[in-house]
Amino acid sequence: MSETKEKIVSLADKLIRVKGFNAFSYKDISDPLQVKNAAIHYHFPTKSDLGMEVLDKELRSLEENSAKWKKLPEDEQLIKFCGVFRKHCNNGNVCLMGSLAPDYETLSPEMQQKVQQMAATILEWMTGCLEQGRKHKRFRFKGDAGDRALLVISNLQSSLLLSRVLGPSAFNRISRQLLEDLGA
Amino acid sequence: MSETKEKIVSLADKLIRVKGFNAFSYKDISDPLQVKNAAIHYHFPTKSDLGMEVLDKELRSLEENSAKWKKLPEDEQLIKFCGVFRKHCNNGNVCLMGSLAPDYETLSPEMQQKVQQMAATILEWMTGCLEQGRKHKRFRFKGDAGDRALLVISNLQSSLLLSRVLGPSAFNRISRQLLEDLGA
DNA sequence: GTCTATATTCCGATAGAC
DNA sequence: GTCTATCGGAATATAGAC
Numbered sequence A, B: 001m002s003e004t005k006e007k008i009v010s011l012a013d014k015l016i017r018v019k020g021f022n023a024f025s026y027k028d029i030s031d032p033l034q035v036k037n038a039a040i041h042y043h044f045p046t047k048s049d050l051g052m053e054v055l056d057k058e059l060r061s062l063e064e065n066s067a068k069w070k071k072l073p074e075d076e077q078l079i080k081f082c083g084v085f086r087k088h089c090n091n092g093n094v095c096l097m098g099s100l101a102p103d104y105e106t107l108s109p110e111m112q113q114k115v116q117q118m119a120a121t122i123l124e125w126m127t128g129c130l131e132q133g134r135k136h137k138r139f140r141f142k143g144d145a146g147d148r149a150l151l152v153i154s155n156l157q158s159s160l161l162l163s164r165v166l167g168p169s170a171f172n173r174i175s176r177q178l179l180e181d182l183g184a
Numbered sequence C: 001g002t003c004t005a006t007a008t009t010c011c012g013a014t015a016g017a018c
Numbered sequence D: 001g002t003c004t005a006t007c008g009g010a011a012t013a014t015a016g017a018c
Helices: A003-018 A026-030 A037-043 A047-068 A074-090 A096-100 A109-135 A145-166 A169-182 B003-018 B026-030 B037-043 B047-068 B074-090 B096-100 B109-135 B145-166 B169-182
Strands: none
Touching: A003 A026, A003 A037, A003 A047, A003 A096, A026 A037, A047 A074, A047 A096, A047 A109, A074 A109, A074 A145, A074 A169, A096 A109, A096 A145, A096 B145, A109 A145, A109 B145, A145 A169, A145 B096, A145 B109, A145 B145, A145 B169, A169 B145, B003 B026, B003 B037, B003 B047, B003 B096, B026 B037, B047 B074, B047 B096, B047 B109, B074 B109, B074 B145, B074 B169, B096 B109, B096 B145, B109 B145, B145 B169
16 A cells, blocks of 8 residues: 555544544545645545545454454453553544444445444454453453443443543543453 | 424434434425525524534433432432433434534534533433442442443443444443443 | 525535646 | 546525515
């Protein structure tokens, strides 16, 4: 992938997280890169094509991380996962799910399906992490691991949304108590 | 408030929850009400004015509910609160915070301040409910009640976002486990 | 209070030169 | 791969008649 194309995707990712998919425009990308909007359309004919590339990049990042963390104890894996959210919080970002889920009904069918895939991938990873971690006595929690995974994911997702409105202390308080509850 | 004006606000509320604030247009309101967009602008000169009315209505609804539930045991109050979210889930809605927080940076300063106020109001109510409920032995949980309130709010908020993508089982699983954790 | 009509701006997208 | 130029459409918003 060309350098310009990578910059476009990276900027689009940032814009989705800060302004939302429907609120950013090609001008928000072409201006900082000092090109014309036609240049963006050359790389990504439609806005949906651009959104798809952002989602594909995020999915690859998820796979890379889970592979990279595979040998770590599960509690450390979860702390790494929280660290990704912490970094986004510090950068004023929300997560892609938190940004795209409210806009879901306005997205192209392709993007809807990809968002679905992303949600399923995250849920699957988190469920496995919690299940294995409990088996290895590194977590303690009641109930089904899949249900617990949904709780943890929703905590982290909304911690970034709430931090937007209430300040970054929301993320700190949520992530700290979350890990303590699990005994991590 | 005139009947038309109320219909406009009610429809705007629905549109914010389904499509997002930046994705809906005056046409989405004027068409179903069979009026022209100028009629909407007569009642609400700017889109921000309309958004403010939706937020004010939600704040009044929050105050009404908390007053109406004041005499109930705290666990029943929380179940009532979850019921509001359940209803939204069944209607394909997300909550106002879940919709407006991702768009926060694109909102007018007035709306930003009102969203902040709404978040603070919800957090305050939930903190009090949990704190009193624990004192009265109707909840059991560890740590600060304010931290726990943030966790519960983020669970409910994201349960609607995830239900958009993964289907309504996400809400059911999250709300059920959430109440069980609290011993409610 | 609602209408017609329009101003203004912006957006996504495309054609064709270079 | 990027440019100029432009199309077609949609959005918010306003002026003035009724």
